[in-house]
Amino acid sequence: MMQLVQQIQIQAKDSPVVLERILQVIRYRGYKVCHLNMNKSPKNKGLTIEVSVESDKMVENLIHQLGKIVDIEQIKVKDQAEQKITA
């Protein structure tokens, strides 16, 4: 199966558990982290997380699973339209 690398951008509340939760979901759902960058944004005290994942699975399924993490406010696949979290 072809492995695809896709970049996900996440806006999250600055909670102590959110990064671990994100990584746990990525691993459990069968994706591998290739790159990770996290910044605490000074204005709204939120976190901006950019993560590239590798998998032969569609990234949409992962986005929906990540969207269920309570502390995530916004998530999008880079270069695609922004998805508001409604899950």
Next chain:
Amino acid sequence: MTGAELVLNLLQRHGVSEVFGYPGGAIMPLYDAIYDSPIKHYLCRHEQGAAFAAVGFARASRKVGVCLATSGPGATNLITGLADAMSDSVPVVAITGQVARGSLGSDAFQEVDIIGLSFAVTKHCIQISEASEIPQAINDAFVIAQSGRMGPVLIDIPKDIQIEQTDIDLVSSPEKAPLNPVACSQVTEAKKLLVEAKKPILYVGGGVGMAGAVDELRAFVANTNIPCVETLKGLGTVPAEDEHYLGMLGMHGTKAANLAVQQCDLLIAVGARFDDRVTGKLAEFAVNAKVIHMDIDKAEVNKRRQVDVALLGNLKANLNVLSMPLDVDLWQQHCRFMRSDYAWQYNHPGDNIFAPALLKTISDSMPADSVVTTDVGQHQMWAAQHMAFDRPENFLSSGGQGAMGFGLPSAIGAQVSRPNDTVIAVSGDGSFMMNVQELGTLKRYNIPVKIVLVDNARLGMVRQWQQLFFQERYSETDLSDNPDFVMLAKAFDIKAVTISKKEQVQSAVEEMLAHEGPYLLHVQIDALDNVWPLVPPETANEAMLEST
């Protein structure tokens, strides 16, 4: 007020009047506050029992179940119950004590990183770092547990915060979980598929009951005339006597249900998630069907089966929107004939008790609106097949996890939430021993749960698989050295009777149901009885085995 008193006050404000738990060092301040609190605490005899009791409480009453445990081993003992609640989308709030803030991260006595452990088994988890965070955390926990796809939330509270004096005022009233939104974008496409379908099937999962959409679903079935099948968690949604109902589908589903699904040209999944125990070999599941998927959880759509139309959001509203008379009389008739042609047979040679007939007798004799819980194994599948339930809150079984040990404690929780209804726990001799200590809870509070212990002196379901798929190599499934279950129950002052012959069944069931307190009916059956039909793993559902 102390942090601990604040927690209890807030629980009360969220409508909590009963909790299940077990004390220990790091949660002692909370237990000290319980001493004076109007909240009734049920002391279970293992934290797993407390977690399952909270699950049973929540599922039988559609309220939030609350369980408490101390740090370290107390908290880790909750994990299996939380995993069950996570898989079966049950709103549970678990509160754990934690070592004091100053000791966090120092490998202190009974310190365990329960937050780290809980990621995989909770919808959300919160460690409190200041007493001032308590109101928001408890509020969030109740909102999150009950909103969208429901699930368990864990709150971990360091001991020093429980002791701390706070002057937080409680005037604001607790937030309610928001109503689930209605999705309308794909309604037209869904209606088109419905009108075009010649052989539609409604595949009903546990989500319907959880969404409180049972009435809407029943109205949908009556209006559309559509035949329907249910998952283990969906049982009770459509009344068993309804002519549209074909039974449970999947690995131990009825022949009529599985064949109808395999033949259908449109499958409407409502609050269901295409679990592998339901679909059998996925690539061969309902291959000719288009699929409409109605659910609250976006992540379930296209997870295992690509669908043609997804309707996300509020099931109550979406079912009403789609409801219309359909021209499916011929198909409905075909399904009805399958239902009668393949109806269960209860004739069974010999004098020994036939578990399906026993469970049918109990089902026919139990009062209306009784709750049945099960453990896991053959007895669980027999109960699902041969008992009838008035509504989904009346059949509680560990579906997603299949956790042995669920039956007795979940029955305790169900009985506490519905003290006036009959609650029956159908258990197996293997599973019963997994939380047998909860007999102590039954005794202490005189909780009148009726236990039906189906004893085949084996880990029956595993033994059945060894017989069928492992060349009868019966590795570690013999339980012929079981304890004397009647003596065991009597040690807890619980009335118990053993039966082993068919002629004893009717009167024993009547005596059990008439008994006022807790009761154990110990039923000995043949060790080699099997559950039929059975779809072997990774096999298409029409290729079911019907007997050896």
